[in-house]
Amino acid sequence: MGRPPFVTRFAPSPTGCLHRGHAFSALTAFAAARDAGGRFLLRIEDIDAGRCRPEYETAIKEDLAWLGLTWEEPVLRQSERLAAYGAALENLRTRGLIYRCFRTRKDSLDDIGRAPHGAADRATPRRLPPADEARLLAEGRPFAWRLSLGAAERAVGGFSRLTFEEEGAGPAGERGTIAARPDLAGDVILARKDLGVSYHLAVAVDDAWQGVTHVSRGCDLFAAAHTQRLLQALLDLPTPVYRHHPLLLRPDGKRFAKRDTAETLADLRARGVTAAALRAELGV
Numbered sequence: 153m154g155r156p157p158f159v160t161r162f163a164p165s166p167t168g169c170l171h172r173g174h175a176f177s178a179l180t181a182f183a184a185a186r187d188a189g190g191r192f193l194l195r196i197e198d199i200d201a202g203r204c205r206p207e208y209e210t211a212i213k214e215d216l217a218w219l220g221l222t223w224e225e226p227v228l229r230q231s232e233r234l235a236a237y238g239a240a241l242e243n244l245r246t247r248g249l250i251y252r253c254f255r256t257r258k259d260s261l262d263d264i265g266r267a268p269h270g271a272a273d274r275a276t277p278r279r280l281p282p283a284d285e286a287r288l289l290a291e292g293r294p295f296a297w298r299l300s301l302g303a304a305e306r307a308v309g310g311f312s313r314l315t316f317e318e319e320g321a322g323p324a325g326e327r328g329t330i331a332a333r334p335d336l337a338g339d340v341i342l343a344r345k346d347l348g349v350s351y352h353l354a355v356a357v358d359d360a361w362q363g364v365t366h367v368s369r370g371c372d373l374f375a376a377a378h379t380q381r382l383l384q385a386l387l388d389l390p391t392p393v394y395r396h397h398p399l400l401l402r403p404d405g406k407r408f409a410k411r412d413t414a415e416t417l418a419d420l421r422a423r424g425v426t427a428a429a430l431r432a433e434l435g436v
Contacts, residue, residue, distance in 0.1 A: 158190025160366045160395075162216075162223075163355070165197045166208035169416035170215045172434065173370070176400040179436035181368035182221050184395065193362055194223040197355075198231045199348045215417040219427050228362060230354050237349040240357050240387055241297060241342060249303045249386060250342060251279050252295040254288050296344040299382075301335055308385045311335060316381045319366075320395040322374040334382040337375065356380045360389035371396040400434070 162178040164170065185192035194216065198204040216223070244250045280288070288295070305311055314332035321327050342353045359367065374396045384391050420430060
């Protein structure tokens with residue numbers, strides 16, 4: 153028998169230009185697919201319509217091509233997959249696994265629409281009595297759908313049954329068979345009317361739909377695997393193998409980030425850096 157399939161992906165959000173950290177992650181995933189004789193996918197995670205821009209998507213593809221990466225077409229764009237996320241959300245709703253949360257958009261903005269780098273969602277949501285919920289709905293008050301950890305734990309027969317395989321390493325060196333702890337993140341937001349579906353739900357649905365067998369990404373997203381493992385169990389989706397890699401750090405010890413105006417790949421090209429030189433610098 154031949155080797156099992158190997159499918160991995162690089163899934164940036166078009167909210168800015170790529171920097172060295174993105175290049176390291178993309179090259180790491182691409183190398184893993186190449187070495188396994190597998191497939192490399194590009195997915196554009198553009199569910200946050202307020203921050204995503206078409207020009208950034210174009211720039212992402214230009215940067216990756218400059219690095220020498222190739223990927224399968226067509227490229228999946230999450231903004232074109234809203235019906236699939238809606239169906240998954242309705243599945244959870246009809247089973248009583250999610251509930252309406254009426255915290256303001258400002259309160260919950262950081263809980264949705266972007267990858268949860270760093271600290272988990274430590275919000276303290278409130279599940280309202282039916283009469284209060286009906287009143288707020290009648291007033292037209294906006295709400296988010298939150299996952300009910302209590303209901304979810306009962307549905308899967310206890311979180312102790314949930315594990316995932318880590319072939320890389322978490323931030324504390326975690327590897328091997330990992331016991332999932334979705335309780336650490338609390339009742340995460342899965343959807344909100346004005347911001348769309350959450351990162352967690354979209355990723356779980358899309359990894360399954362695309363047949364992703366190995367998720368290669370930075371160790372700052374290790375915590376996200378715990379919530380995504382729970383969603384996979386609730387929606388009867390396969391669980392990929394995770395390969396979290398160390399973060400590429402700046403000279404000051406901080407990770408590269410778009411919001412910190414890190415030098416972009418386009419900036420590097422403009423000052424004459426070649427793709428070969430960058431790959432040598434990154435060691436990938």
